[in-house]
Amino acid sequence: MTTLPGMADEDLLRLDQQICFSLNAASRAFGGVYRVLLKDLGLTYPQYLVMLVLWEDGDLPVKRIGERLRLDSGTLSPLLKRLEAAGLVRRERSPEDERSVTVRLTAEGSALRGRAGQVPRRLLTATGLPVEDLAALRALLDRVTGALDSAVVDPAP
Amino acid sequence: MTTLPGMADEDLLRLDQQICFSLNAASRAFGGVYRVLLKDLGLTYPQYLVMLVLWEDGDLPVKRIGERLRLDSGTLSPLLKRLEAAGLVRRERSPEDERSVTVRLTAEGSALRGRAGQVPRRLLTATGLPVEDLAALRALLDRVTGALDSAVVDPAP
DNA sequence: CGCAATTCAATTGCGCACAACTCAATGGCG
DNA sequence: CGCCATTGAGTTGTGCGCAATTGAATTGCG
Numbered sequence: 001m002t003t004l005p006g007m008a009d010e011d012l013l014r015l016d017q018q019i020c021f022s023l024n025a026a027s028r029a030f031g032g033v034y035r036v037l038l039k040d041l042g043l044t045y046p047q048y049l050v051m052l053v054l055w056e057d058g059d060l061p062v063k064r065i066g067e068r069l070r071l072d073s074g075t076l077s078p079l080l081k082r083l084e085a086a087g088l089v090r091r092e093r094s095p096e097d098e099r100s101v102t103v104r105l106t107a108e109g110s111a112l113r114g115r116a117g118q119v120p121r122r123l124l125t126a127t128g129l130p131v132e133d134l135a136a137l138r139a140l141l142d143r144v145t146g147a148l149d150s151a152v153v154d155p156a157p
Numbered sequence: 158m159t160t161l162p163g164m165a166d167e168d169l170l171r172l173d174q175q176i177c178f179s180l181n182a183a184s185r186a187f188g189g190v191y192r193v194l195l196k197d198l199g200l201t202y203p204q205y206l207v208m209l210v211l212w213e214d215g216d217l218p219v220k221r222i223g224e225r226l227r228l229d230s231g232t233l234s235p236l237l238k239r240l241e242a243a244g245l246v247r248r249e250r251s252p253e254d255e256r257s258v259t260v261r262l263t264a265e266g267s268a269l270r271g272r273a274g275q276v277p278r279r280l281l282t283a284t285g286l287p288v289e290d291l292a293a294l295r296a297l298l299d300r301v302t303g304a305l306d307s308a309v310v311d312p313a314p
Numbered sequence: 315c316g317c318a319a320t321t322c323a324a325t326t327g328c329g330c331a332c333a334a335c336t337c338a339a340t341g342g343c344g
Numbered sequence: 345c346g347c348c349a350t351t352g353a354g355t356t357g358t359g360c361g362c363a364a365t366t367g368a369a370t371t372g373c374g
Contacts, residue, residue: 020187033305120174126308129300144186
């Protein structure tokens with residue numbers, strides 16, 4: 001079984017503590033830096049992620065954006081409304097499937113990409129890691145995410 | 158300067174995209190697994206982090222908990238109220254400094270530690286990574302967090 | 315064809331994260 | 345001593361994340 005022999009629950013509690021602390025802290029530290037960098041673009045971090053997807057892929061239905069970012073409509077609907085209110089995107093019901101809503105960049109939304117050009121470089125230097133280490137970090141994170149997503153965890157032991 | 162020569166803004170945008178996607182996804186994937194594991198303890202993930210700190214250190218003022226978890230009173234005050242409502246902690250004004258509030262585990266709160274004993278092991282196995290890889294991941298994350306925290310990022314280029 | 319199951323977006327409700335602010339207690343300094 | 349800056353919690357407001365639900369459009373199956 002999965003008993004990791006030779007480690008007491010005590011020790012695991014401590015290790016667990018460190019790992020979830022570290023991931024949490026890192027996630028929020030990233031958020032903090034992005035918040036500063038994105039301030040004069042008028043974007044929040046999650047909004048920036050949506051714009052990245054749209055800049056990369058062009059117009060997309062809400063569903064696709066959700067798949068790319070691992071977000072559901074409960075998060076995306078109000079977020080996209082705010083982006084629309086800011087004049088960066090428009091939302092239109094798809095003619096061939098009235099259930100689907102296509103998100104389109106406005107001219108202003110597309111133009112914002114130019115002003116965002118400096119953001120990644122400034123973030124990468126802020127991390128203090130060489131690009132190779134960041135790639136390694138990303139690989140590890142993706143492996144963990146994949147495992148966690150496919151791990152069917154039954155609630156009760 | 159910090160120009161990372163030889164990389165175009167285009168490429169950096171893409172790399173940035175991948176890194177922030179990965180970190181975000183990993184963070185939320187962890188949250189999802191913890192949510193399931195903690196469900197029958199009646200704890201959310203952030204509440205679990207607070208309990209871990211209290212189990213480790215004993216009674217603490219709100220201030221100290223915030224330092225340990227990188228959280229401010231705006232987050233902790235309502236969270237601790239919910240833990241108190243659940244009967245896991247009590248909050249008392251410190252006699253020697255009336256501004257400070259000490260958070261104390263109740264008997265029920267201490268007892269919960271036993272029931273939480275299985276959580277870390279089950280999480281570790283869910284990650285699908287050997288312990289050494291997780292340690293490496295944690296080290297990388299801590300390095301990045303340290304760098305990001307100390308990086309004074311001026312809002313406007 | 316017609317009805318049931320599925321899909322997609324939106325909404326509601328709850329909890330967390332963070333900025334900005336209030337308010338009381340404390341400490342320092344003239 | 346008296347005043348003022350600082351400190352510690354709490355509150356408010358905004359936005360994200362997710363579960364659960366709704367409602368309309370579409371698909372599938374008898």
